[in-house]
Amino acid sequence: MTEFRIDPRIRDAARSAEAVRSTQLCFRINHTLPRTPECDALIRELFPDMGEGSWILPPLQVNLANRVKIGKCVSIMFNLLCLSAGGITIGDDVILSANVSLLSNGHDFYDRQIVTCKPIHIERNVWIGAGATILPGVTVGENSIIGACSVVTRSVPANVVVAGSPAKIIRRLN
Known part of the structure; x- marks a missing residue:
């Protein structure tokens, strides 16, 4: 896992441009009638590499959409929050229920600007x-289930159900 740091006091034109693009597209998506060709086109503009058969129900907030990869046949319900500077990869056939937060970035304990x-x-x-809520550095293994309102602070193996805050394995799946 690659960890890196960003100092927002040092200007990065490409990152700033992507942040503006992502924020403005999210605004347009969130103010367009859902499940219409216009809304679908805006979502595809936000995530041009989104896999076939995937869909997102607005509203959503994404700070750097170019750092998010969405597989095929992914279903995303409303109020998705992606803080995606660290990168977010969503595999095929994933379901994200309402109000899920994927947070790939946080702040340094000592220099909170970092x-x-x-x-x-x-x-x-x-x-x-x-x-x-899925926190930075987490991998959720294939076929696993994350319980409602869980806070996932560590990676989750394949074929398990986790729940709680912090999330813990509560069941193994066959």
Whole structure:
């Protein structure tokens, strides 16, 4: 896992341009009638590499959409929050319920202006319950389920159900 740091006091024109693009597209998406060709086109503009058969129900907030990869047949309910400077990869056949937060960046404990970034990987066939939060550096293994309102602070193996804050394994799946 690659961790890196961003100092926002040092201007990065490309990152700033992507932040503006992402923020403005999210605003337009969030103010367009959902499930219409116009809204779908805006979502595809925000995520040009989104896999076939995937859909997102607005509203959503994404700070750097070019750092988010969405696989095929992914279902994302409303109020998705992606802080994506560290990178977010969502595998095929994933379900994200309402109010899910994917936070691939945070702040340094001592110099809080510094943004610390670690990637999030959600492997295929994962279901993330409503209100769950996935923190930086987490990988959610294939076929796993994250319970509603869970806070996932560590990587989750394949074929398990986790729940709680912090999330813990509560069941193994066959």
